[in-house]
Amino acid sequence: MTDLEACVWLEETLKKIDRILVVISHSQDFLNGVCTNIIHMQSKKLKYYTGNYxxxxxxxxxxxxxxxxxxxxxxxxxxxxxxxxxxxxxxxxxxxxxxxxxxxxxxxxxxxGLTEKVVRDKVLVFRFVDVGKLPPPVLQFVEVAFGYTPDNLIYKNLDFGVDLDSRIALVGPNGAGKSTLLKLMTGDLSPTDGMVRRHNHLRIAQFHQHLAEKLDLELSALQYMIKEYPGNEEERMRAAIGKFGLSGKAQVMPMKNLSDGQRSRVIFAWLAFRQPHLLLLDEPTNHLDIETIDSLAEALNEWDGGLVLVSHDFRLINQVAEEIWVCENLTVSRWEGDIMDFKEHLKNKAGLSE
Missing domain, CATH: 1.10.287 (Helix Hairpins)
Structure with missing residues (x-):
């Protein structure tokens, strides 16, 4: 997976390339930085626009x-x-x-020839159910150290808390331990030293790409939800899936016939049905188009729970994150600035500033 530093390098390199370049991307920030023309494909027609996204x-x-x-x-x-x-x-x-x-x-x-009626893009609306508040701290790291082997620590002396008001983006190079930190939060990994305290009633849900590999693609989205949450009425399951933009035939056809983006929405519906207080999102945008990413951002901003995000999408981070935490050098530190300031920092670090 490309990290933010690699994204910055690629963007700055492609800006300077003296060749015709055709790009397909779901990163609006990347398209703004690289593209001088946009081709929009709709109803088997191509329309050409001058300028960035x-x-x-x-x-x-x-x-x-x-x-x-x-x-x-x-x-x-x-x-x-x-x-x-x-x-x-x-x-x-x-x-x-x-x-x-x-x-x-x-x-x-x-x-x-008469003027054609404008065909509007279908707007997807995501919705997470509000779950109310828990008294802070809901998740606390106390002198936490972790390594997959005793002589090779990834983290040491971690002291921080996450609450339901937290909107955090984790950044750092590949291998710095961002996904590892999420697993320590969920309890999938245990600290080598120190402790992670969780509120007794805290519900955590984590999105990661490996969840898609666990889907039984012979089942429909509706069958999958009924299987995962037995005892719930079909109409309730339909409504839960519908909150993430899947309706009608898309709910009842085998998931092998759905696009990767639609399967991602099934996973979001599955996670949201658990009514988590805290969402951990590890690269949630890989199979989502720009409009769907915007819908996800809007839903997260309207939701009352806590969020910890790992993403290579600068725009999504800018939309939803209120804090930037940098994972590197065995620790986690808060970045004093927003994600676009951090992007400039990465440019300077790589000697790519103009």
């Missing part, structure tokens, strides 16, 4: 607004002419001639 979004919105105005005007004209033709087509000679003239005008408009 943000400029594409703005230009497309303006063009579609003008297109809808033109479409509505044309439809009003067509409706008016058709009504006139229907009322006066068989009236007096004068009115009949006017009706025939409008028929010719209408036919000319249709031959010239």
């Amino acid at each position: 943000d400029q594409y979004v703005q230009t497309r919105a303006e063009l579609e607004e003008n297109q809808m105005k033109q479409y509505k005007w044309e439809q009003e004209q067509i409706a008016s002419m058709k009504e006139y033709i229907a009322r006066f087509g068989h009236g007096s000679a004068k009115l009949a001639r006017q009706a025939q003239s409008k028929e010719k005008t209408l036919a000319k408009m249709e031959r010239g």
Whole structure:
């Protein structure tokens, strides 16, 4: 998995490359940094836009607004002419001639090609159920050390707390122990020294890519949820899946026929049904498109639980994280600044600043 430092290096390198470059990416921040033109594919058609991704979004919105105005005007004209033709087509000679003239005008408009109605992108809405508060601290590290072998520590002397108000992004190079830290939080790993204290009623849910490998792809999303949470009514399971943008046939077809992004949404539905107080998200965006990532960010911001995030998506981190914790040199330290400040730090560190 590419870490943030590698993402910065790749972005800065591609900016300077003297070649034609075609990129497919779900990282809006990366597209903004690298791309000078955007090609939008919709309904088997390609539309070309000048500028980066943000400029594409703005230009497309303006063009579609003008297109809808033109479409509505044309439809009003067509409706008016058709009504006139229907009322006066068989009236007096004068009115009949006017009706025939409008028929010719209408036919000319249709031959010239009418403005198409704007097809809006489907907007997915995610929703996590609010679970209320627990008194802090809900998760506390006390003098924690950890290593997979006694003579090779990854962390030592960790002292920090995570509460339900926490919105934390873990950053650091690959191998620094970000995923290991999440496993220490869940209890999947135990400290070599020190202790991790969890509130007795704390519910933790963790998203990681290996969850997709555990899905029984012969089952439908609905069958999977009923199997995982027996004793719940089918309608409740349908509603739980629907909160993450899967409805109708997508709920009942075998998951082997779903896209990777749709399977990720099944996993989110599975996690959310547990009503966690604390969400640990380890690279949640790998199979999500930009619009779905935005929906996830909005849902997380509206939710009242705690969040610890590991991601290579600068924009998602910027949307949801209030604290940046750096994992390196056997410890975890708070970065004084936001994720875009940290990105500039990585550029300077790699000697990539302009």
